[in-house]
Amino acid sequence: MGRLEQFESKCLAFIEAEMVQDLAHDLNHVLRVVRNAKALCEQEQASFEIVVPAAYLHDCVSLGKAHPERHKSSLLAADKAIQFLTEIGYPAEYYAGIHHAIAAHSFSAKIQPTTKEAEIVQDADRLDALGAIGIARCLQVGSQLERALYAADDSFCEHREPNDTRYTLDHFYAKLLSLSQLMRTKSAKIEAEKRTEFMRLYLSQLKNEVSIHVSPNQ
Numbered sequence: 001m002g003r004l005e006q007f008e009s010k011c012l013a014f015i016e017a018e019m020v021q022d023l024a025h026d027l028n029h030v031l032r033v034v035r036n037a038k039a040l041c042e043q044e045q046a047s048f049e050i051v052v053p054a055a056y057l058h059d060c061v062s063l064g065k066a067h068p069e070r071h072k073s074s075l076l077a078a079d080k081a082i083q084f085l086t087e088i089g090y091p092a093e094y095y096a097g098i099h100h101a102i103a104a105h106s107f108s109a110k111i112q113p114t115t116k117e118a119e120i121v122q123d124a125d126r127l128d129a130l131g132a133i134g135i136a137r138c139l140q141v142g143s144q145l146e147r148a149l150y151a152a153d154d155s156f157c158e159h160r161e162p163n164d165t166r167y168t169l170d171h172f173y174a175k176l177l178s179l180s181q182l183m184r185t186k187s188a189k190i191e192a193e194k195r196t197e198f199m200r201l202y203l204s205q206l207k208n209e210v211s212i213h214v215s216p217n218q
Helices: 002-018 027-044 048-057 070-087 092-104 116-127 131-144 170-174 176-182 186-211
Strands: none
Touching: 002 027, 002 048, 027 048, 027 116, 027 186, 048 070, 048 092, 048 116, 070 092, 092 116, 116 186, 131 170, 131 186, 170 176, 176 186
16 A cells, blocks of 8 residues: 555645535545545455545546536546546556546446446445435535425425425435445445435434424413
């Protein structure tokens, strides 16, 4: 790991200088994904030399959620990452693996990961959409996009299809609650299930609060 650590500070400095940050994709998100990826990499016995730089650089290009070509973000990020790694002299034998791991991490890109390292980077990124941090990020983005928190009628999508372009809570039912089923690695599946259960508890409590009827005589 000694040789790899020499490049980590350069990757971090590059992200700080180049990444266009928003509420969902900021420097703290990158650092959390790196921590997730390192933990998964150790548990799954994959290549740190591929996983770590890919995790640092996975959002070096990140088009906004409303951008018409958002689905191309990860491919653009992969190209930009390899250009940067070439400039700093990162070992070329890892370029193909890193490029694929970055390109395949995105949900919207719909690129199937074909290596253990790409599975890890994808899982590490998706874990950050779950649990307490996932709830916070979802609410942040919903506010940024000026979406209503929930629909007055059937707030928790019990009798209708979720519409997360209008309601923030619908995003849980459209995507977030099913992410644990899409995890690729065994280690990520276990963690994702824990985080998803926390989200279900949050939604259950929220449902109690928004549905409560207090008698005026109490």
